[in-house]
Amino acid sequence: MPSAGAATAAGRVLEVSGQGEELLFMLFPQLAGLRVERVEDVGDAVVIWACCRAPQARCPLCGSVSSRVHGGYARVVADGAAGGRPVLIILSVRRFRCLDPVCVKVTFAGQAEGLTGRYRRRSVPLPGMLAGFGLELAGRAAARLAGALGVPVHSSTALRLVMALPDPLVTAAPQVTGSMISRCARGRWTARWWPTRNPAT
Numbered sequence: 001m002p003s004a005g006a007a008t009a010a011g012r013v014l015e016v017s018g019q020g021e022e023l024l025f026m027l028f029p030q031l032a033g034l035r036v037e038r039v040e041d042v043g044d045a046v047v048i049w050a051c052c053r054a055p056q057a058r059c060p061l062c063g064s065v066s067s068r069v070h071g072g073y074a075r076v077v078a079d080g081a082a083g084g085r086p087v088l089i090i091l092s093v094r095r096f097r098c099l100d101p102v103c104v105k106v107t108f109a110g111q112a113e114g115l116t117g118r119y120r121r122r123s124v125p126l127p128g129m130l131a132g133f134g135l136e137l138a139g140r141a142a143a144r145l146a147g148a149l150g151v152p153v154h155s156s157t158a159l160r161l162v163m164a165l166p167d168p169l170v171t172a173a174p175q176v177t178g179s180m181i182s183r184c185a186r187g188r189w190t191a192r193w194w195p196t197r198n199p200a201t
């Protein structure tokens with residue numbers, strides 16, 4: 001959703017090269033692994049056309065590195081926002097042939113490091129940002145904030161991203177010994193959680 005009063009030039013296409021590309025990498029460092037071809041203003045979104053720079057990729061199954069290109073396709077990756085509008089990356093992806101003759105993967109798609117992942121429709125940094133909104137604000141408020149910033153997301157998606165976060169490290173509860181309790185009782189402070197002894201028992 002465009003921000004109120006935002007001046008857009010829908011339909012404008014800018015070819016990107018040289019310093020223009022460096023400027024993009026400064027503003028969007030997650031794009032550093034791409035060769036950006038052009039940026040298009042489509043009114044309610046900014047579309048970046050790009051392809052992966054890496055001439056080779058590692059098979060996700062056996063780990064062998066391959067530069068033998070088997071084919072390619074285009075995928076759409078949702079990134080953050082620019083000027084209150086979502087940024088979509090139309091990425092040309094190469095499919096490589098695995099060089100390990102016994103690997104059952106046969107072919108696999110190359111990934112842009114720091115930007116894409118297997119079966120992900122969102123860029124690598126985006127879910128972390130949305131999960132942060134969900135963690136602080138819960139579902140509906142997180143969705144409203146994300147929409148206002150130009151990254152529309154459903155409230156249930158924000159909560160699902162929070163649930164997908166790794167659990168915080170939980171340390172074992174301290175063991176309370178008798179000597180600790182007696183030191184506590186002799187000191188100036190006492191542990192409020194220590195139950196009051198019933199004189200009748």
Ligand SMILES: [Zn+2]
Binds near residue numbers: 061100103106
């Ligand atoms: Zn393989």
